[in-house]
Amino acid sequence: MTPSDLAFLIRESAHAVLDAHDLDVSVLPETATVERPRNPEHGDYATNIAMQVAKKAGVNPRELATWLVDTLAADDAIDEASVAGPGFINIRLAAAAQGEIVAKILAAGDDFGGSDLYAGQKVNLEFVSANPTGPIHLGGTRWAAVGDSLGRVLEANGAEVTREYYFNDHGGQIDRFARSLVAAAKGEPTPEDGYGGEYIGQIAARVMEQQPGVLDLSPEETQETFRAEGVEMMFEHIRTSLHEFGVDFDVYFHENSLFESGAVERAVEKLKNDGALYESKGAWWLRSTDYGDDKDRVVIKSDGDAAYIAGDIAYVADKFDRGHSLAIYMLGADHHGYIARLKAAAAALGYDADQVEVLIGQMVNLLREGKSVRMSKRAGTVITLDDLVEAIGIDGARYSLVRSSVDSSLDIDLALWESQSSDNPVYYVQYGHARLCSIDRKAREAGVTADDADLSLLTHEREGDLIRTLGEFPSVVRTAAELREPHRVARYAEELAGVFHRFYDSCQILPKAGEQAEPIHASRLALAGASRQVLANALRLVGVSAPERM
Incomplete structure (x- = not known):
């Protein structure tokens, strides 16, 4: 019985109790709150539903809790229910009911943790959308990791997600980029308002290689050639970097298309x-x-020229005209002002402003030996996605960026994320999965299987801790989707790895050499299999690999 199953049972029991005492059942919440007590001695779970509804129903909270405890205790899934304090209810599950969690995980496999919360909803998720004037910097890299993970979490909850990259190819920054390429090709200094870094010289050289006579053209034609060729080369580099980072988009939307198609003009006229x-x-x-x-x-x-917001307005309309029911924008720390204006644009066009959500991500800093790492050979003044991956690998980069709330700035200690130790969060979680895979291999070699395992035998304290932690995964995934906070999944994975390691240290999973397999070994092997499945599911949702060997 998972926490959500227990919440359903508690609400149904409360409904029956209120109805039996001729009390108003409409005061009941849609879902009963179920939590793990801070002190495990109090029980497996606790609920405050009696305190929550008693006053509205016109009854004393402790009296209502007493009635509810009697009803709950009569259920086969409940081993014990008791009233605490002014009306809290502590619940201990029967061993068989706890074992059901393991069976449910093994049966659901890759689907365990998902829900139909957003079934039927089409979500447009726009993230990264960095200007095609340079490699993706750390802020954009954070959005790449978090945005992709959020898309996975939303899909796990039933949403149909369109991952979208808004290609800013209309405006002054593209002209400055082109002028920088021309200057590099001519061996001149970077324009005062231009772009520096090694990549500018590399792209300029590639343009001249493909267009040998480009510098012999008129200044206007030279500028346009470097603009068209250079932007495409830069954007191809961006796409390649993102793909290697495990992030791909369903739509690459060109800002310029809104002007060329007349979409901006039509939106303005409307x-x-x-x-x-x-x-x-x-x-x-x-x-x-x-x-x-x-x-x-x-x-x-x-x-007579369109201001930048004109494109934003047309783009909002385009998103909803394509049938999306929700548009999520993931923007940088300097874009707070966009929240109100994008919602205003949607409302003015006749859409519900609540259909537009804007998430703001804070800055990322790299540290080595406590000091900021500031310079990049590639980009000159900023650290890029490629720099971070080169330093700590794809899994380390993604996990380090996803595991913290985007509401706060993030410091990444390169020495920590380079280390192969339990202090490194991604190593710790991946090692847990690899250890579980090793157990599975050894079980097959020893001929031990989890077939027909008696899951009611899992009564050890550490077994209970692990089962209850596994049972929380669906609610973690659901909350991560509701709050747009995929970092909750990463933090949960770390908690689960820790609980598993403690179980491993306390409970002999496989028989020792020369011993016969006992029923408890099959039961613990099933529990280990469920743990491996949930860790793999969690790592997949944050876009990190689940290695079988380390």
């Missing part, structure tokens, strides 16, 4: 016709303050 835009001092402004923004925004400037 807003004008709907009265959402007004003219002032020769410019057209979005009434964004009507939708919670701190000021109105210029959409069409007085010179």
Whole structure:
């Protein structure tokens, strides 16, 4: 019986108790709260449902808890239920009911932990979207790891996710990039507002190799050639880096297409016709303050050119016109102002502002021996995705970026993540999985199987701790999806690895050399198999490999 199963049983029991005493059953929450007590001696689980609804139902909390305990204790899955304090209920499961968790995991396999929470929802998840003017920096790398993991978590909860990269190929930054390439090709200094770094010279050399006479063209043609060729080369590098990092996108959306297709013009005309835009001092402004923004925004400037938000408006419309029910934007630390304006854009277009979510990620710093690592050979002034992977590997890079909330800045100690020790979180979790795979191999060699294992034999304290931790995985995955916090899955994996290692140290899983296999060995082997499955599922959700040997 998993915590969610127990929550269902508690609510059903509470419904029966209230109904039997002619009390209002409508006061019951949709789901009963089930938690692990801080002190294991109090029981396997605890619930506060009696305290939560007693006042609304017009009864004393402890009295309601007493009635509920009697009902729960009559269920075969409950070994013991008792009232504590003003109305808490402590519950201890029967051994057979605990064993059901192991059986459920083994039966569900790769699907264990998932739900249909977002079944039928089409989610547009836009992340990274770095300008194609240089390699992906650490902030974008964090979004690559977290965004991909969030997509996996949402899919595990039934959502249909479109991973999307917004290709900023319209605007002044592309012109500056092209001028930087031209300067490098001519051997001139980088323009004052241009881009530096080794990659600029490398791309410029490749353009000249493919277009030998490019510098003999007119200045305008030279600039345009370096712009078109250089942007494509840079973006191909970005795509390759992301793919090698384990991150691929379903859609690469070109900002320029919104202007070429007339989408921006159509969106602006719709807003004008709907009265959402007004003219002032020769410019057209979005009434964004009507939708919670701190000021109105210029959409069409007085010179007739579109402001940056014009593309944002058309892009919001495009996302929903493609049938998405939710648009999640994952933006950098300097984009707080975009939250209100994107929601305002959606509302002005007639969509529900709550269908737009903006997640803001904070900065990432690399440390070595306590000092910041600041310079990159590739990019000159910033550390890139490739730099991080080169330093600590793909798994280390992804895990280090996913395991912390994006709400706070992140310091990555390279020495820690390079180490092969239990202090390194990803090594610790992966080692747990590899150890479980080793147990499975040794069991096959010894002819020990988990077939027909009696899971009610799993009564040791460490076995109970491990089973209950395994049972929490579905609620962790669900919460990670609801709160858009995939770091919860990574932290859970670390907790599970720790609980497993303690179980391993206390409980003999396989018979010792020369001993006959006993029923308890089959039971513990089944528990080990369930643990291996859940660790693998958790690692998959954060995009990290689950090695069988280390």
